[in-house]
Amino acid sequence: MDSKRRNASARGFSLVELLVGTILFTIITGIAFSVLLSSQLRYQGESNVTEVFQQANIAIDQITRDVHSAGYPPRSSLSTNVANTSPNLYALPFAWAPSYPATTCTVGATCTVPGDYELIVEAQTDNNNGVQWIRYSLQGTTLLRGVAPKQIGADPVGSTAGFLVPYLENVMNSTKSLPVFSYGYDAGATHVPSNIREVNVSLIVQSPQPDPQTRQYRTVTLTGQAIRFNPNQ
């Protein structure tokens, strides 16, 4: 009797048992790999967004720093005689177009720059290069940045045009009609470039690749505010 029982327990799995086991293993493994694949895709998608977020973050930080330094050194840093004859040695906080510097313009009306997608600040950001025009320009979906030396009587838009290089890609503001730059002014002052007190920056940046799961492009929206500290002359 004992011998029969031992023989029975040592028979191994039946075909049905093997089939059931294999099916169960396949299902469980499939689920596990499906979860893994899904998480990998999600990781890839989130990585794209994180990278976009970081790039936009750096861009806003740089714009903020440039606006902070706008107008340095001011006209009062020079003797009046030198300031009158060499306006390239001091910085107005903001340059404008058209008709810089002969005639100022009204932001939102007669100014092309500063505008919704264009900004030019004047600053001496280091000790070696004198006062520079630092221009941001959204062209298509690329935010460009260019730095050119400030020149007497020159047009800041034309002077910086040859120096513009891509700074941030896939900026979707124009397609969504959201200005990159908007402005606040000194209390009670007219809306001319020299009276700009704060620059509000909004960036809608789209990921370069579609989300692997949804096949949709994802966007990140960042906003920042930069204050002008230097006098408006």
Add this chain to the structure above:
Amino acid sequence: MLISVVATALILMAGTESAMKSNYKSAMQAFYDAKAGLEEGRGRLWARNPNSVGGCVLPAGGAVMPANQVCYIVNPSAGEVVNPLDLSAGNPYADFEYQQEWGRPVTAAAVQPLINSTSAVAGANIAGPLYKWVRITPRTEFSGQIDVDGNGFKDSLNPLFFDGTQQLLSTASNPVPGASQVLTVTALAVTPYGSRRMVQYTVAAGGTAAALATLPSALTLDGNGVSFTGPAGGNGNGNGNGNGGSNFQINGNDSSAPPGAPSGVPAIGYTNSSDGTNITAAAVPTANYLSPSGVPNVGMVSLPAILQTPSGLNSLVQGITQNADLVLNGTADQNDLPSTMSAQNPMVVVVNGNFNLHGNGTGYGLLVVTGVLDYDPDASWNGVIMVIGKGIVNSTKGGVGVINGAVLVATTRDASGNLLPDPNLGHSSYTQTGGGSGIQYNSALVGSTRALMPFQVLSFREIAQTTP
């Protein structure tokens, strides 16, 4: 195992995002910490600040800060040592920026003993901002890398001065008359996460108010088509015996000049030559209008640029208003002046409207009136009175009061209150027909008004930093 991999990936992803946000937050915090350092440095430069560091910057009252002098305010966290003079590579707070500006290490400068920050409020257990040090230095053409006088050479020895409008280079170590020395305030902040930001102000005592020290006459009628009307009679002795016009006098002799060394300015100054005839004709009897030998009692004077245009004067009034001890809006009188005002505690008072200076009291400091100043010469004032706006002074009553210091009258607004277009000022007027003891010029009182104003920021910049 698979689930562990998934979890790890998600944790890493969340961690990366969190770290990025922390970095940004930390960088922003460092910026505002550094800015707070600048403000502490600027505030403590002011002689009226209870924790003033004026003695560190300017060891002798009124002295010029030597080009090689350096003053630090340090702000270590608990148990931390902040020594910007330790230029070893391991010191995160070493001041290498000084060498960038001055061309020599800070250890070669005349560094004053380090001063501790007062930003933390220990009693209330309020931690201060996390800036590490603030450095105060004079400013030269070389340190600012700017050729102020356009001579093609960046002077590293002579300090720069600010006259309310422009920066000027001193010559032969003599300060520019009537101007304030320009100082540079630099602050470094380092957060616990390692973010570093360095920012810099240039500042000057009084800022635009530095121009006040250059008032060129006892009574300055600033503008075009100005008018003056004095008492018809008077003995010109200014003895204040209360006999109305008989004691009236505008005296340009400096009452603060040392004995035996007379100096002074014209009694009445005007700025448009075409007004000379009328003002001279009105200043009679001439014995009432005195000036030192060789100086006309009534004459044309030149003013700093900021005092020459409506917009310049308007910016001056705005600058003073921002730093005034008291701003009165609408019609006001002597009773609205602070009771704590005294010779030891002069104040800056701005009246945005008409002001009636009356009573038997004395005011001290700087009085700015944008409307009409109605002056009853029972009252006195020691300091400077500026009537800028409507530019009208009326005084028809008698009394023995005197204005010691100087008076400036300028019309910058039309009858509707609109600012006049540059560059022409309007028709300011000064009328004092009742008497009183008039105006006694005092250069010390005029000069001291500048000290009533805090150091004004002339410019700001951020200095790029890399983690050492």
